[in-house]
Amino acid sequence: MLTVAEAISRLLDSVLPIRETERVSLSAANGRVLATTQYSTVTVPDTDNSAMDGYAFRFADVKGTDTVLTVRQRIPAGRQGVKLGKSEAARIFTGAPLPEGADTVIRQEWCSTEGDKLKFLRFPEKGDSVRLAGEEVKKGEPVLYAGTRLRAQHLGVAASVGLTGLPVVRKPKVALLVTGDELLMPGNPLLPGKIYNSNYYVLRALLEDFGCMVTDGKTVPDNLHATCSALASAADSHDLILTSGGVSVGEEDHVKTAIEREGKLHFWKIAVKPGKPLVYGEIGKASPGKKGVPVIGLPGNPVSGFVTFLLFVRPYILRMQGVQDVEMKSVQVRAANSHDRPDERREFLRARLNGEGEAELFGNQGSGVLSSIVWGDGLIDNPPGRTIKAGDRVKFIPFSEFFGR
Ligand SMILES: Nc1nc2c(c(=O)[nH]1)N[C@H]1C(S)=C(S)[C@@H](COP(=O)(O)OP(=O)(O)OC[C@H]3O[C@@H](n4cnc5c(N)ncnc54)[C@H](O)[C@@H]3O)O[C@H]1N2
Numbered sequence: 001m002l003t004v005a006e007a008i009s010r011l012l013d014s015v016l017p018i019r020e021t022e023r024v025s026l027s028a029a030n031g032r033v034l035a036t037t038q039y040s041t042v043t044v045p046d047t048d049n050s051a052m053d054g055y056a057f058r059f060a061d062v063k064g065t066d067t068v069l070t071v072r073q074r075i076p077a078g079r080q081g082v083k084l085g086k087s088e089a090a091r092i093f094t095g096a097p098l099p100e101g102a103d104t105v106i107r108q109e110w111c112s113t114e115g116d117k118l119k120f121l122r123f124p125e126k127g128d129s130v131r132l133a134g135e136e137v138k139k140g141e142p143v144l145y146a147g148t149r150l151r152a153q154h155l156g157v158a159a160s161v162g163l164t165g166l167p168v169v170r171k172p173k174v175a176l177l178v179t180g181d182e183l184l185m186p187g188n189p190l191l192p193g194k195i196y197n198s199n200y201y202v203l204r205a206l207l208e209d210f211g212c213m214v215t216d217g218k219t220v221p222d223n224l225h226a227t228c229s230a231l232a233s234a235a236d237s238h239d240l241i242l243t244s245g246g247v248s249v250g251e252e253d254h255v256k257t258a259i260e261r262e263g264k265l266h267f268w269k270i271a272v273k274p275g276k277p278l279v280y281g282e283i284g285k286a287s288p289g290k291k292g293v294p295v296i297g298l299p300g301n302p303v304s305g306f307v308t309f310l311l312f313v314r315p316y317i318l319r320m321q322g323v324q325d326v327e328m329k330s331v332q333v334r335a336a337n338s339h340d341r342p343d344e345r346r347e348f349l350r351a352r353l354n355g356e357g358e359a360e361l362f363g364n365q366g367s368g369v370l371s372s373i374v375w376g377d378g379l380i381d382n383p384p385g386r387t388i389k390a391g392d393r394v395k396f397i398p399f400s401e402f403f404g405r
């Protein structure tokens with residue numbers, strides 16, 4: 001069995017990055033991956049301006065708190081003032097440009113006025129409450145880097161330098177194939193021996209969360225012929241095929257054999273719990289110089305599907321879109337309760353942070369207990385063979401870490 005790290009590096013080493021790009025408006029760019037580094041065509045801020053509502057003046061005119069200046073002008077944000085005369089001040093508001101000659105602002109709470117006379121309650125320091133031109137970005141500097149997954153904050157920076165749209169990588173086209181004779185879609189009456197298909201909704205939502213365009217067919221029945229033909233037709237027009245179920249060792253599990261028939265198996269089985277039987281391969285007989293379409297087969301157990309998606313599929317599809325930093329980062333916390341049964345595989349246990357910042361494990365760690373991932377807000381990354389006692393230090397990966405970047 002491969003280790004988690006080996007599986008991730010074999011997956012990432014074989015990713016074919018998508019080269020096509022498109023330009024989208026800023027309001028359509030959330031979640032997309034930036035295709036080329038963006039440089040600012042403006043300086044931000046473009047002039048020195050006030051960080052406070054108060055009074056702008058020339059520092060050299062103020063000798064002490066007994067200095068009195070004369071207020072000669074009023075500059076709201078969006079307007080421009082005129083040059084300051086000797087011992088003059090300007091009434092100024094947050095964001096308004098400093099008038100020529102001014103270098104310091106005193107906030108209104110720290111001074112007083114009588115008519116047009118300004119008195120100081122505190123002695124300022126030179127440059128107080130002034131945002132200098134170019135202190136954030138200078139014209140020509142890079143502001144956003146290729147390979148960034150664009151989030152609200154990146155769109156804000158793009159807008160702040162006047163960009164209206166951005167070049168992004170084309171969305172990966174992913175075929176989602178869910179296998180299993182026992183599956184019924186919600187909306188149908190539940191028949192004996194059947195269960196509702198939850199993986200379809202989980203995996204579709206996850207794929208969309210990470211920027212994919214998802215197409216799906218009917219649920220694939222548990223037979224080799226149907227599995228082979230579903231894989232072969234999905235390979236036609238997709239960048240990736242993601243399957244659910246049918247990857248274990250029973251004679252009703254056909255995904256691995258179908259990959260071997262329709263293409264090539266790269267690996268099967270990872271020393272991870274949940275998720276051991278994950279399979280990776282490609283579909284389509286590779287003609288010289290041409291690769292097949294990658295296929296990742298996730299285990300059918302619902303928690304296994306969710307966890308292995310985050311561990312293995314998420315970095316894969318982000319890297320397809322050009323994101324370099326796809327590593328999952330954990331934080332060290334104390335365990336609130338125990339985990340008594342060690343496993344030879346590296347475990348990703350469902351847990352949540354309590355009010356003390358400790359990770360509390362969900363009671364039933366079964367791979368089919370989907371409610372554990374609703375109760376939990378992250379995973380404890382537990383090394384092979386290790387039990388956990390309350391108070392032990394553990395590595396915790398919040399779900400937000402997977403979704404945040
Ligand atoms: N003899 C062995 N049996 C199993 C092994 C093993 O090593 N030896 N491994 C177990 C592990 S670990 C896992 S994980 C599962 C993975 O099995 P499959 O990928 O073949 O998944 P299925 O058998 O199709 O289903 C497993 C389980 O999940 C339910 N399921 C499947 N699809 C869905 C869906 N779309 N929505 C909701 N629930 C789904 C299915 O009904 C089963 O209960 O194999 C173990 N067996």
Ligand code: MOO
Binds near residue numbers: 273304
């Ligand atoms: O890998 Mo399975 O996912 O342990 O149940």
